[in-house]
Amino acid sequence: MTAVTSPDAVTEPRPPAPPPPVGPPPVDAAPHRTLGLVPSASLLAGGALAAVWFWVPLTLLIVAISSIPSVIGFLLAGMVFIYVMRAVGYLERVRSEAVFGMGIGVPPRRRSHYTGFQGWAHQLWLDVSSARFWLSTAHHYLRMLYDATATALALALLTFAFLAPAAAIAIGHSDPDAGLRFLPTPVAFVLAVLAVIAAGAVVVFAPALDARIDRWLLPPSPTAALQYEVSALADARAGAVTSAQTERHRIERDLHDSVQPRLVSLAMTIGLAQTKLDTDLPVAKALIAEAHDDAKNALVELRNVVRGIAPTILSDRxxxxxxxxxxxxxxxxxxxxxxxxxxxxxxxxxxxxxxxxxxxxxxxxxxxxxxxxxxxxxxxxxxxxxxxxxxxxxxxxxxxxxxxxxxxxxxxxxxxxxxxxxxxxxxxxxxxxxxxxxxxxxxxx
CATH class of the missing domain: 3.30.565.10 (Histidine kinase-like ATPase, C-terminal domain)
Known part of the structure; x- marks a missing residue:
């Protein structure tokens, strides 16, 4: 079976490649828009969803804490809580990009070096013990509370604007002996107009603070990014050291197991040929031919060892x-x-x-x-x-x-x-x- 290669692969000599970038990707967290139909709709939708969604992660957290004695219930509820909040963090970044046009970089995430079930469990622990996770959770709840408060305030102002004039008119036409008192009708109408204006202002301008919350809590903090970078560099350095040691041991083993025995055999064959040159020329010629074959085999083994260090074809083609x-x-x-x-x-x-x-x-x-x-x-x-x-x-x-x-x-x-x-x-x-x-x-x- 033949190998299938990409037709657009480049094989000509390359210029020196730039080093990989260090640290998290650049963050363009400046909002491109905070006013308009989309930010206002996002605010109102967030306020409406908060009435139900506010309790879902909180209930999972409470169930996890209350289930600590049973262990299994704690683990299950905690696992669901972690996955839910990770999904929420992702959706919040998508929402921020779609609503405000902010290119918020993803915070660095520590990755488990284990595999299988152990790697999965260790990754959950790394996630829940990270500042990134709880910062995202804090952002989610703070933004939800703010959206719910702003939406409730706008709704309360609109309710007052519709009910105040009607109440003033109804009480104004009621029996004076009933003892009902309310705002004078003209004042109620003026306040109703002001309430409508205030409600509109809340809906229009409140998303600006929403964007600030995103900029405050969604991007990775400089300290967290620096800590992650230090940890990643330390891990890379440890990997480089152990990799170099492993490679050195491999070269030593390959030389000892393959090249060295052939060179020893070559030396012994040449030595025997020297002793036969004067007494038995045909045997000496046969020994020299055998030594020649051993030398060629040793070269093949040596090429294999060198290929494991630095394949020439990789740098050339x-x-x-x-x-x-x-x-x-x-x-x-x-x-x-x-x-x-x-x-x-x-x-x-x-x-x-x-x-x-x-x-x-x-x-x-x-x-x-x-x-x-x-x-x-x-x-x-x-x-x-x-x-x-x-x-x-x-x-x-x-x-x-x-x-x-x-x-x-x-x-x-x-x-x-x-x-x-x-x-x-x-x-x-x-x-x-x-x-x-x-x-x-x-x-x-």
Missing amino acids: GLDAALSSVVQRANNSGVPTTLNVHLPRRLPDEVEACAYFVVAEALTNVTRHAGATTASVTVRLDEDTNRLHVTVFDDGHGGARVTDSENATGLRGLDERVRAARGTFAVSSPATGPTIVTAELPCGS
Whole structure:
């Protein structure tokens, strides 16, 4: 089976790539509009929804707290509360963009480095313990209370504007002996007109404060962004250190297990040939021929080791061509493998090297351990988020996972390498298969 590559991949030499951007994306949080039909409609809709929606997350939180002794009820209610508030935070950003035209950046979110159920549970804990989560919750309730208050005030003023003149007229025509008192009719009409104007002013101008609440609580705070950046850099540095150590141990192991024995055999064969040159020339010639074969095999082994350090084809012709070479080796080893690549441009060296090693190591595991009948590699650059998505799939038996075992350094090394590039790495491999290895890498702009 042949590899399928993208026709628009670029293979010419590249200029030096800019470094990846540091920190959260720039935030354009200045409102483009705070007056108009859309902001006013958003205010009124928020006030109407607050009458019901205000109690939904609050009820979930109360149920979770009151269910602490039962543990299961606490966990279920807490899990639903977290998911609801995460969805609310997303919807609030969409609403702010649609209503006020504000490009509010998404706050940095810490990602779990675990996989499977442990990764899911750890991610929930990271979310609920983050300032980002509670800041979004505070924004939601503050905006809801404000919208409900402004809507209720406007409704109360309109109610007064319609009822005050009618009450003044009715009481003015009632029996004086009944003892009913109200505003004089002219005063009631004047106040009614003022109430209508005030209600209109509330509906028209109140969204300006709504936009300020969004700007205050929705964007990531400078402190939170800085803390996240420090944590991400520390994690990347730790990943780089451990990745370098793992790579050094791999090179040492490969040299010790492959190249060194061949060189030792070569030296012994040449030594035997020297002893036979004067006494048995045909045997000496045979030994020299054997030494020549050993030298060629040693060169092949050495090239394989060097290829694992820095494949020349990657720097010369790009990631598309380098992956095609890796997939071709997988095809030659007996596992039909397809390659789908979408790379409209060259990427930074670090990103291309990381993606190459993810695919190379994953396919090596497939050919050696998976017992697969087919495999596929997908590499796609998402230009909207400027992130590279790498996926390696095989239909063999599963059970692959990232462990700390000294005998299972392949996937752990990939996880460390991807973390060093400030990306995310995951392995999905149930016991019966299939296995899916995914990596997501940030790219320079």
